[in-house]
Amino acid sequence: MxxxxxxxxxxxxxxxxxxxxxxxxxxxxxxxxxxxxxxxxxxxxxxxxxxxxxxxxxxxxxxxDEKMIEHLEESTNIVKSNRQLILAIVLNILLVITFILFNGIIETNHSFIFVAMFVGILSTSFLFYQIIKKI
CATH class of the missing domain: 1.10.260.40 (lambda repressor-like DNA-binding domains)
Structure with missing residues (x-):
């Protein structure tokens, strides 16, 4: 039924x-x-x-009721997806703030530059992935 x-x-x-x-x-x-x-x-x-x-x-x-179960699964996945997108945005904002605060240290140490680039690329990729999933 x-x-x-x-x-x-x-x-x-x-x-x-x-x-x-x-x-x-x-x-x-x-x-x-x-x-x-x-x-x-x-x-x-x-x-x-x-x-x-x-x-x-x-x-x-x-x-x-398969239709109702599908509806509930879909609405739950939307909430989870929104949380991941918000997390990605917050992570990128914190990363930018960190880069600004520690700009002097990063600028003078070449290994920090590579680590910062890697973390920045990884974080931005995660954000883009979450945005693309929403589309």
Whole structure:
């Protein structure tokens, strides 16, 4: 059974209207309707809230619905990808600040120049890789 049918069945069994549930989960009634008619899917936070509200397990709601599982995996991967991109940006900013602060030391020592170039190329490559993954 698909998630929409399970959500509607659990809501009806709980004696709640779409409006009641929408208020408790802090979404619109139209959003609830879209979830129950599978025009869109709730995120994992809302699934957990609905599970608790209806008194059913996550397993009961999610098991057997491949589209919903794919949706959750995709949304989780987006969050992970965003974290990696932010990490790459912060790393590059810190690297630039470090190069500016230690410019005198790096400039006078040839081995530091090569290490700085290597770290800079590696860090920039990681940043570009994260940006390309987002596209």
């Amino acid at each position: 698909e998630i929409g049918k399970k959500l509607k069945e659990a809501r009806v069994n709980s004696g709640l209207t779409q409006e009641d549930v929408a208020d408790k989960v802090r979404v619109t009634r139209q959003t609830m309707s879209n979830w129950e008619n599978e025009r869109s899917y709730p995120d994992i936070i809302n699934i957990i809230e609905l599970s608790s509200l209806y008194g059913v397990t996550l397993d009961e709601l999610l098991k057997g």
